[in-house]
Amino acid sequence: MSGAGPVGGTWRPSVEERGALAGRWWQWALSAPEEQCPVKDTTGEHAAWGQPDDLWFLAGTYGGRVVRRCAIPSDRPVFFPVLNMQHDRAYSRVPRSLPVAEATASLNGVPLPLQEFSAPFRTGQTQRYAWGVWGRIEPLAPGQYVLEIKGRSTNGFWVDTTYHLESGRA
Numbered sequence: 001m002s003g004a005g006p007v008g009g010t011w012r013p014s015v016e017e018r019g020a021l022a023g024r025w026w027q028w029a030l031s032a033p034e035e036q037c038p039v040k041d042t043t044g045e046h047a048a049w050g051q052p053d054d055l056w057f058l059a060g061t062y063g064g065r066v067v068r069r070c071a072i073p074s075d076r077p078v079f080f081p082v083l084n085m086q087h088d089r090a091y092s093r094v095p096r097s098l099p100v101a102e103a104t105a106s107l108n109g110v111p112l113p114l115q116e117f118s119a120p121f122r123t124g125q126t127q128r129y130a131w132g133v134w135g136r137i138e139p140l141a142p143g144q145y146v147l148e149i150k151g152r153s154t155n156g157f158w159v160d161t162t163y164h165l166e167s168g169r170a
Contacts, residue, residue, distance in 0.1 A: 012115070013115065013117075013136075015119070018115075018117045018119040019119035019120055019121055019130075020121075021079055021134070021136075022084075022086075022117070022119045022121060022130035022132060022134065023119065023120075023121025023122065023128075023130060024052065024057075024121075025057050025079060025081070025084075025130075026086050026121060026123070026128070026130055027121075027123055028050055028051075028052070028057050029057075029059065029060075030123065031050065032046070032049055032050060036049045037049075038057075038058075038059035039059045039060060039061060039062060040062070041059065041068065042066050042067075042068070043067075043068060043069065044068030044069040044070035044163070044164075047059065047068065047070035047072075048070065048071070054076065055076050055077045055078070055079055056072050056073065056076045056077070056078045056079070057078075057079055057080065058078060058079070058080035058147070058163060059080075060080070060081040060082075060083075060084055060159065060161070061159050061161055063157055063158065063159060064158070064159070064160070065160040065161075066160075066161050066162075067161075067162045067164070068161070068162070068163050068164070069163075069164040069166075070163065070164075070165060070166070071165075071166045071167075071168060072140070072165050072166070072167050072168075073167070073168065073169070074139055074140055074141060074142050074167045074168055074169055075139055075169075076139055077136055077137060077138050077139055078136065078137040078140070079134065079135070079136050080105075080134070080135050080136075080147075080149065081132045081133070081134055081135075082103045082104070082105055082114060082132070082133040082134070082135060082149050082150070082151040082159070083098055083100060083103055083132060083133045083151040083153065083157075083159065084130065084131065084132030084133070084134070085097070085098060085130075085131055085132065086121075086128055086129065086130045086131070087128065087129055088126050088127065088128045088129075089126075089127045089128070089129070092129070094129075095118035095119075095120075095129040095130075095131050096129070096131060097118065097131040098131070098153040098155070098157065099153050099154040099155060100116065100133060100151070100152075100153060100154075101152045101153060101154045102150060102151060102152040103116070103133040103150075103151045103152075104148075104149075104150045104151075105135045105147065105148065105149045105150075106147070106148050107137060107145055107146070107147050108145055108146055109146075112135050112137065113135070113136075114133050114134065114135045115133070115134055115135075116131075116132070116133045116134075117131070117132070117134070118130065118131045133151065135149075140165070140167040141167065142167050142168050142169065143166075143167055144164070144165070144166055144167075145163075145164075145165040145166075145167060146162065146163070146164055146165070147162070147163040147165055148161075148162050148163075149161040149162075149163070
């Protein structure tokens with residue numbers, strides 16, 4: 001594995017950037033056809049589905065353990081959830097969240113900065129709220145990487161995701 005990509009540092013997105021990133025991630029995740037849904041994918045086969053041109057989204061899971069392998073472009077930052085949820089304002093007029101017991105992510109064994117936040121976003125005419133513990137990785141130099149994501153809420157929900165990433169030229 002190469003360790004040539006940037007890791008660590010402080011990631012402090014503005015309130016506008018938080019909402020934009022979380023909203024874009026949820027729009028991406030919610031728009032995937034059932035048979036190509038990156039969140040349901042257990043291998044990484046559908047990781048490239050519907051990716052935007054300016055960054056790369058990695059999917060979360062619906063819980064449990066999953067190992068995925070995928071290629072990512074070396075010229076884009078990566079944005080991913082550790083734990084997350086969303087709901088529309090008809091469900092609650094205030095952002096809902098999970099009680100976090102654990103939230104970690106590491107790239108090739110080096111801990112990554114994470115940020116917990118809630119943010120409003122829209123899908124069509126529907127106002128929604130996103131909550132999550134999110135991570136971002138700056139563009140990675142070409143090479144192989146292992147991203148390990150672990151999260152656990154106090155209510156028993158947990159995720160343990162390993163991504164084997166191959167960063168290459170777009």
